[in-house]
Amino acid sequence: MIPMTLFSSSTREELLELRRDLHRHPELSFQEERTAAKLYSSLERLKPKSLDRIAGTGVVARFEGRDPEAPVVALRGDIDALPIQEDTGLDFASVCAGVMHACGHDVHATWVVGAAHLLNENPATGDVLIILQPAEETGTGASKILASGALDDADAIFGAHVDRRFTVGEVVAQSGPLAASSDTFSVELTGRGAHGARPQEGIDPIVGMAAIITQLQTIVSRRINPAHAAVVTVGTVKAGTAPNVIPETAALSGTIRATDPETRDKLHEEIRVVVESTAAAHHLTADLTLETGTPPIINREEPVAWCRRAVESVLGKGALKHLGSLNMGGEDFAFYLERLPGCFLRVGAREPGGKIIPAHNSKFYAADESIFVGAAVLAETARIASAELG
Ligand code: NI
Numbered sequence: 001m002i003p004m005t006l007f008s009s010s011t012r013e014e015l016l017e018l019r020r021d022l023h024r025h026p027e028l029s030f031q032e033e034r035t036a037a038k039l040y041s042s043l044e045r046l047k048p049k050s051l052d053r054i055a056g057t058g059v060v061a062r063f064e065g066r067d068p069e070a071p072v073v074a075l076r077g078d079i080d081a082l083p084i085q086e087d088t089g090l091d092f093a094s095v096c097a098g099v100m101h102a103c104g105h106d107v108h109a110t111w112v113v114g115a116a117h118l119l120n121e122n123p124a125t126g127d128v129l130i131i132l133q134p135a136e137e138t139g140t141g142a143s144k145i146l147a148s149g150a151l152d153d154a155d156a157i158f159g160a161h162v163d164r165r166f167t168v169g170e171v172v173a174q175s176g177p178l179a180a181s182s183d184t185f186s187v188e189l190t191g192r193g194a195h196g197a198r199p200q201e202g203i204d205p206i207v208g209m210a211a212i213i214t215q216l217q218t219i220v221s222r223r224i225n226p227a228h229a230a231v232v233t234v235g236t237v238k239a240g241t242a243p244n245v246i247p248e249t250a251a252l253s254g255t256i257r258a259t260d261p262e263t264r265d266k267l268h269e270e271i272r273v274v275v276e277s278t279a280a281a282h283h284l285t286a287d288l289t290l291e292t293g294t295p296p297i298i299n300r301e302e303p304v305a306w307c308r309r310a311v312e313s314v315l316g317k318g319a320l321k322h323l324g325s326l327n328m329g330g331e332d333f334a335f336y337l338e339r340l341p342g343c344f345l346r347v348g349a350r351e352p353g354g355k356i357i358p359a360h361n362s363k364f365y366a367a368d369e370s371i372f373v374g375a376a377v378l379a380e381t382a383r384i385a386s387a388e389l390g
Helices: 009-024 033-044 105-121 141-148 205-223 261-281 301-315 334-339 370-389
Strands: 050-054 058-063 073-078 128-133 156-167 176-179 181-190 230-239 249-258 285-294 297-299 342-350
Touching: 009 033, 009 105, 009 370, 033 050, 033 058, 033 105, 033 128, 058 105, 058 141, 073 105, 073 141, 073 370, 105 128, 105 156, 105 370, 128 141, 141 334, 156 301, 156 334, 156 370, 176 342, 181 205, 181 261, 205 230, 205 249, 205 261, 230 261, 249 261, 261 285, 297 301, 297 334, 297 342, 301 342, 301 370, 334 342, 342 370
Parallel strands: 073 128, 073 156, 156 342
Antiparallel strands: 050 058, 058 128, 176 297, 181 249, 181 285, 230 249
């Protein structure tokens, strides 16, 4: 467990209060005005070298290192909430109807502020940037932060996610894939409307759509190497207005997941083949849109080694756990890793004996103590990375 001596009791109280305040007042992606103002003032009290609002509702603070010439390391915490009605029963539950911190970003925002406290007391070799990122849930915040230029002089970046599959004090820091790419496809089919009793007079887009949905299932099962993770899920289908009418059009959309770039490209290519050829076989016109979202997170060995050293020094060797089965969720931290070396961690957030509750569930919350684990591990990672990069 986290050494109590790392945080003064007043800092502990301040961080707990900050987390509870953020949790009580969740805000959706790019609407995090109150959240950003609150985090800005928490960081302002720590007297950073610079402090700015960026990327709409984001915040960046620079904390001075021992050597102004040394490499700069960034720590990222995401800050947005989800459109879910909270059902945790916590005494600091959301007061905003239909919005809640169901993914633990209240804790992520708090632990990077906690890391700033620790780095103020015991600075890294180089400057450390604390990045509070909006809009992770929509996969759009990280690109805005990158576009703002806030990371232009950063040499590495680190971040983490709470995870109730692991107990507080356990951390996953491993190389290889940690999150999947998340892309979207949508198909608009056009046929010819007719009376439901006289199908020969029309071109039925519903039967064509059904065939496409069935054929899509063969991509992962027949076209992709079974040793590589991949998902194609149809999430929406829309067609028709009456039982006795063959409609003119039908539409469907879905999500595409992969953990390596080759599989990701192959899925896109195969979806195109299935949609175009199946539509043609049904005399339909197909308009396919493939939207590229977040890339997969693939942790590289060297930054992982720095994180593992940080975990061992803060929590001891036994704290390091293996991820187990891969989570095919997406995480827009991947955009930073396309640009910079770094690593993304999973931080245990279940109290001993507590239940495993999945993120994005109305009962999800992260245990308080995970704040201090995340803060201490990220601060120590920044110190190690900054020294190693130099
Ligand atoms: Ni999340």
